[in-house]
Amino acid sequence: MPSAPVTEDSHLYLIDASAYIFRAYHALPPLTRASDGLPVGAVSGFCNMLWKLLEELKGGERPTHFACVFDKSSYSFRNDLYPEYKANRDEPPEDLRPQFPLVREAAVAFHTHALEQEGYEADDLIATYARQAEAKGARVTIVSSDKDLMQLVTDKIHMLDTMKNKQIDADAVFEKFGVTPDKVIDVQALAGDSVDNIPGAPGIGVKTAATLLEEYGTVEELLERAEEIKQPKRRQTLIEHAEQVRTSKLLVTLKDDVPVEVALEDLAVADPDPKTLIDFLEKMEFRTITRRVRETFEAEGVIDETTAGDIGFDAENYVCIRDFKTLEDWIARAHEAGVIGLDTETNSLDCQTCDLVGISIALSPNEACYIPLGHIDPDHSGGSDMFDADPPRQIRKEDALKALKPLLEDPSVLKVGQNFKYDYTVFARNGIHVTPIDDTMLISFALHAGMHGHGMDELSERYFHHSPIPFKEVAGTGKSQITFDRVPLDKATEYAAEDADVTLRLWQHFKPWLHREKVTTVYETLDRPLIPVLAGMERAGIKVDRDHLSRMSSDFAQRMAGLEDAAYKAAGGEFNMGSPKQIGDILFGEMGLPGGKKTKSGQWSTDASQLEYLAAQGHELPQIILDWRMLSKLRSTYTEALQDAINPETGRVHTSYSMAGAQTGRLSSTDPNLQNIPVRTEEGRKIREAFIAEDGNVLISADYSQIELRLLAHIADIDALKNAFKEGLDIHAMTASEMFDTPIEGMDPMVRRKAKAINFGIIYGISAFGLANQLGIERSEASDYIKAYFEKFPGIRKYMDETKDFAKDNLFVKTAFGRKLHLKEMNSKNGAQRAFAERQAINAPIQGSAADIIKRAMIAMPEALAKKKLDAKMLLQVHDELIFEVPEAQAEDTIETVRKVMEKAPLPALQLSVPLDVDARAAKTWAEAH
DNA sequence: GCGATCACG
DNA sequence: GACGTACGTGATCGCA
Known part of the structure; x- marks a missing residue:
């Protein structure tokens, strides 16, 4: 740590850190670290305060010397004077305690001294350093709002309340105590303080104390001449409690001659080490302040950007392409690059109906272009003067697409998109079949499902500490929102080129991690190849x-x-x-x-x-x-x-499937959701009659029977269950028969229903509460059933325990095909959160494996149908069911092919030890086919 | 924008 | 002994 003499030009900042922690804890909203729930609200407030003081105070206010001062322990010399001192303090709250060491760590990360000394309170150290600095003519700022420190205020020593952003000088002290700072201890001695358990004189408050001191000067003088006091009550109190008042004065008087272990000169302010500080802030997961600190360091040139892997974003380099010659040049360079970031801009969010408005391409970080193709009135903003609007100078859409098509279909140029199914569809509607492709959203999902979202803005912020221009900023919001074709070209270019740039950078960042995390196969065989398949289904519609x-x-x-x-x-x-x-x-x-x-x-x-x-x-x-x-x-x-x-x-x-929505790897369906069309009630089922085949065609519905229970039997390796499936038994009846020791023949339907609920419950990570709720029975009864179940199927309990242990150790679980779901709450201190994560750990491998299997079937399906020369089109997926449309005459053959593909879907990656059964039917409506 | 409710697997 | 609980989704409505 550096050293520098303290002179009249110096400015010492003393942070009353211990008091700050309590104040921040109560004043700031609670904040926990996202990855493990560690409470960090006070730490965050502390870091923000330090950063502001150290970096943002420019000019004369900037500190030359700086220290954070802590209480070492609750004991100090004052306890010897008065055992009751601060005896009424409660223990700090549970979620504050772990933050004390972190705040000390923060002080060190900022390269400041974290001072503390046995037997003295922080206030005494502050008093000592403040007086020392003052003696040398330096200015002192005490960062605190604690009234106990107000006795130190002089024209050189001020206090600063950072939360209220208020300077506390002698005037402010007078306002509070009615006396000048040098008499503050006398007021406190008389008035006492309930917070610190200072007794004072009963019945005398700040106001009275100030009045008395005005007349008598000091406590000593007052007590000496107590007989002279006119009011009988006050007189008596002060005579009776004279000794108590003297003790109080000793207690409130700060010790300004502590034999300090660190010399004043050695408190010279030091520049923080960028790496140490950023590492600490990142460890705490403080996103905003990490970004701010990083940006400042970058601006000051103290971070070597290239070694950090972060090339700053610079929109200056983005190009708007409005002539054919330049486009050809970029296409040539794209061929050269071999990998490009690609993004489309459209005039609505629905890729089935929207019009293509422009295309952006990134070749390398900061090297990106935007090709406007459908902009209206780009040189005017928002089209307020439509009559004067000149058509924008932009390349004709057909010409541009014709020139781009060979690039986009070139097998030697990889096209990288974010949520590429959208762009894939837009291009497909324009006659371009983009290949080969990568999707950064899906790569992120394969790597980090359960850890964070996979939207581009979030990923950019998380990995590059860069916030892309929000769409709202270019298009506005609410009623006055404009479509992208009305965005002026300069803004459109900045926005669109940046998206392609970020996408390419994400790809560069993520790609090596696929292997490291061992999820390459998941991404390459389950997610990426599903893009064109789903795009086809969405386009087909029903x-x-x-x-x-x-x-x-x-x-x-x-x-x-x-x-x-x-x-x-x-x-x-x-x-x-x-x-x-x-x-x-x-x-x-x-x-x-x-x-x-x-x-x-x-x-x-x-x-x-x-x-x-x-x-x-x-x-x-x-x-x-x-x-x-x-x-x-x-x-x-x-x-x-x-x-x-x-x-x-x-x-x-035409629905839209979301590929990175459901944590377990399932798809979800939106706009509209066609995965929750009613079926359970008679009335609801009639709605399915509205889903029909084209004339001369039929719908085929094919669904896996009990796929999740079969996977449980396989994964947990339960012989009794596996055999039941091999023999084609009624699995719920079989379970009931085992559990309740009754024959399957002539079984009470109620008994089977109970077993069925338990079977489902097992898949969900059973609890007595949930089962009782489901069956409408007492929790104790449910508890008995669960016990009986685990006695009959001990292997299930073993599987559950092993899965939970694995998840606790690794903070993720895997499906049978290697898809990971991260469960960061597995070791949470919050019992409910932890229990929730445990149930997810049980459920995710089963639900996720089933999702993987049907994805494999879907990916294999188009080729299998084509090979048999069937004209069947796959239309919908509902988790364990696929819906097809096919000419009536091909219905039977299609059922045969579909069933085969679905039943064999796990092969050759996985040989299940149970058969997969598929029920399939053809009919004119979905109601009948199901 | 959020909670309550209810549709599906 | 209390806590808060079945797993995964999306759409609609009322209400602030």
Whole structure:
């Protein structure tokens, strides 16, 4: 650490760190480290404060000497004077305690002294250094708002409350105590202090103390002449408690001659070591301040950017291509590069219907271009003067695409995209089949599922400490938002070229990690090849009978109106049937029915299980609400919304599959969600009748039977289960028979139902609470069932324990095909969080392996169908089910091929020890085919 | 923008 | 002994 003499030009900063920690803890919102839940709110506040003081204070305020001062322990010489000193302090809160050592670590990371000394409080050290510096004519700033330090204030020594950003000088002290700083200890001695347990004189507060001191000068003088005090009460108090007041003065007087271990000169401010500081901040996972610190260091040129692997972003180098010659030049350079970042800009978020507006290409970091192709009025902003608008000078779309096509289809040039299924579809609609490809979103997902999201902005911030321009910034937001074709070209170029740039950089950053993390195969055989398959399914869409939906909608609306009348009658007045809040108030408030559970927000819960319970007791209104809710759900989410989703050009509904949404590796379906079309109730199933085949065609539905239980049997290696599947037994009946020791023949359906619930429960990471809830039985009974199950199938318990142990050690679990799901809460101190992670650890390998298998089937499917010269088109995936559309005459052959591909899907990567069974049927509607 | 609810596997 | 609980999703509505 450097040393420098303290002179009149010096400015010493003393941070009252111990007091700061408590204040930050209470004043700042709680913050925990994302990866393990470690509480770090006070540490974060401390780091921000230090950084601000050290780096952002420019000019005369900048410190020349600097130190953070801590309390060493709770004991000090004051305890010898007065054993009760600070005796009323509570232990620091549980989630503050681990932060004390971290704050000391932070002080060191910032390259400042972390001072503490046995037997003295931080305040005494501060007093000593402050007085020493003052004696040399230096200025002193004490960073604290603690009133105990106010006695130190002089015209050289000030205090600074960083949270309120307020200087505390002699005037401010006078305002608080009614005396000048040198008399503060006298006021405190008289008034006492409940926080520090300083007794003072009973009945005398700050105001009275100030008045008395005005007349008598000091405590000593006052006590000497106590007999002269006119008010009898005060006189008596002061005479009686004279000794106590003298002790109090000793307690509040800071010791300014501590034999300090570090000399004042050695507190000279030192530049932090960039690597040490950034490493610490990154370890704490403070994203914002890490970025700020990094940027400052970069600006000051103290970080070697290339060794950090981070080449700064510089939009200056982005090029807007508006003439053909330049485009040809970039295409040639792209061939040369061999790998390019690629991104498309469109005029809507729906890649099925949008128009291509522009293309961006990145060749290397900071070397990127944007090719506008469909911009309107690019030289005016927002088209306010449409009549004057000149068409922008941009390359004709057909010409550009024609020139780009060979590049985009060139097998020797890798095209890297982020969420590339979108761009793939846009290009496909323009007659270009982009290949070969990589997708940074999917690479991130293969590497880090469960650790963080996989959106580009988040990845860029996390790995490059760079925030790409938000879309909102170029297009605006809300009602005044414009489509990308109206964004002026300069802004469009900055935004679009940056996206391609970031994408290429992400690829460079991630690619080596695929091997290191052993997920190359997952990415290359399960995720990447699925892109064109899903793109094809989304483009194909499924035919939906609008009239059928429309008729159902009217029918539902009528019946809902009837139910509304009945409900108002039963409730004795009108209310909003769609408001759970109002329903709760009526049922449990006005009608006084016995309320069940409450929701998190304190409202009465009115979910189906609650209403069913009330209905079963013979109450009318709950049943009406249940019936209405079902119809309302079916109508708003399905019969109405699905009509709007029909693409007018194709007459079909085109969903969009999300490939990196579900943590376990499952797909999800949005806009609209076609994976949750009703089937469980009679009424709901009718909606599936609206999903139909084109004339002359049929729909085929093929689904895996019990795939997750089969995988459990295989993964946990349970002979009894495996044999049951091999023999084609009813697995739930078999389980019941084993558990309850009854023959399968003539089994009570209730018994089988229990076993079925347990089988599902096992897959979910069973708990007595959950099982009891599911079956509507007592928790103790559920507990007995689980016990019986584990006695019959000890291998399952063993599998569960081993899986949990693995997850605790490695913080991830794997599917049978090697897909990883990271579970960072496995060792959380929070019991509920940990239990949740444990159940995920049980479930994810099973659910994820099933997802992997159907993905393999889907990837193999197009070729298998083509080979058999079948015209079947794969349309939908619903986790364990695939829907196809095929000319009627080919239905049987298609079923045969589909079944074979699905049943053999794990091969050759994995030979399951149980057979996979596939049920398949052909029909005119999805309702019948399922 | 969030919680409650409910549709699916 | 209390806590908070079945796994994975997405859409709609009311409400602040």
